[in-house]
Amino acid sequence: MSDNRAVGVFDSGLGGLTCVSRLKDILPHENLIYFGDNARVPYGSRSKETIIEYAKQDVAFVKRHDVKMIIAACGTVSSAVTGMKNFGGDTPFTGVVLPSAAAALRSTRNGIIGVIGTSATIASGAYEKAVKEISPATRTVNTACPLFVPLVENGITDKEDIIVKEAVRRYLYDIKCSGADTLIMGCTHYPHLTEAIREYLGEGVELISSGAAAAEYAKELMEENGLLTDSRAEGELICYTTDSAELFDENAGKFLEKSIKYRVDKISVEELYI
Numbered sequence: 001m002s003d004n005r006a007v008g009v010f011d012s013g014l015g016g017l018t019c020v021s022r023l024k025d026i027l028p029h030e031n032l033i034y035f036g037d038n039a040r041v042p043y044g045s046r047s048k049e050t051i052i053e054y055a056k057q058d059v060a061f062v063k064r065h066d067v068k069m070i071i072a073a074c075g076t077v078s079s080a081v082t083g084m085k086n087f088g089g090d091t092p093f094t095g096v097v098l099p100s101a102a103a104a105l106r107s108t109r110n111g112i113i114g115v116i117g118t119s120a121t122i123a124s125g126a127y128e129k130a131v132k133e134i135s136p137a138t139r140t141v142n143t144a145c146p147l148f149v150p151l152v153e154n155g156i157t158d159k160e161d162i163i164v165k166e167a168v169r170r171y172l173y174d175i176k177c178s179g180a181d182t183l184i185m186g187c188t189h190y191p192h193l194t195e196a197i198r199e200y201l202g203e204g205v206e207l208i209s210s211g212a213a214a215a216e217y218a219k220e221l222m223e224e225n226g227l228l229t230d231s232r233a234e235g236e237l238i239c240y241t242t243d244s245a246e247l248f249d250e251n252a253g254k255f256l257e258k259s260i261k262y263r264v265d266k267i268s269v270e271e272l273y274i
């Protein structure tokens with residue numbers, strides 16, 4: 001069995017492109033639709049009700065493109081909708097929480113896992129619950145890092161930058177002291193701070209990218225359900241943003257990490273309310 005429709009990926013902004021980047025590596029023939037709600041980023045400082053309302057609109061928009069699978073490549077959305085059954089309706093759906101928790105549990109040797117995310121994500125306790133459901137004896141140390149998304153969206157990620165260094169030290173101090181050997185970067189923006197985080201925590205701590213973990217999990221789901229394409233041509237990437245297409249273009253390269261070809265169109269926020 002095969003299915004040649006596209007895979008839909010969305011995020012509040014550009015962070016979900018870390019998931020797209022991984023999908024491009026492991027499923028190069030799949031067509032991808034990416035939606036970044038850049039006009040309304042960040043989601044992570046909003047109420048759960050608002051995040052769920054936005055997430056429903058995002059899913060509805062992605063579904064208009066006849067996708068075979070939807071990935072919420074956003075820790076904040078994934079945490080808010082955890083426990084809500086069939087969030088994608090009749091379309092297979094995954095967030096980043098479960099795949100990241102499973103990846104962290106495969107990696108930890110001492111049973112101590114650090115979790116970082118937006119304020120909404122950490123307040124939801126979703127990663128902690130997902131870890132404990134699989135492995136009740138595992139300990140998680142959870143910290144909200146509200147300054148990380150604005151730093152990344154503004155391109156301030158250099159590990160030698162004094163602001164980056166100080167933010168990383170402040171937010172990760174407790175996790176470092178806990179002896180955690182694995183860290184879930186529970187927001188898809190955070191892999192852009194990998195170098196700074198690695199420098200502070202040391203090489204011995206395994207860093208889990210939530211976007212990459214979700215990409216790998218989605219691949220497994222598609223394999224199991226006969227949803228992979230049988231095309232051997234390079235897959236297309238079509239992006240939509242609620243903010244300026246030029247701005248998206250300027251910053252997307254940093255998130256895609258390599259020169260992946262794509263087309264980007266702007267849509268208005270009003271279109272999400274249709």
Ligand code: DGL
Nearest residue numbers: 015042043044075076188
């Ligand atoms: N990439 C989103 C996440 O994973 C960004 C957070 C936000 O919009 O605040 O949580």
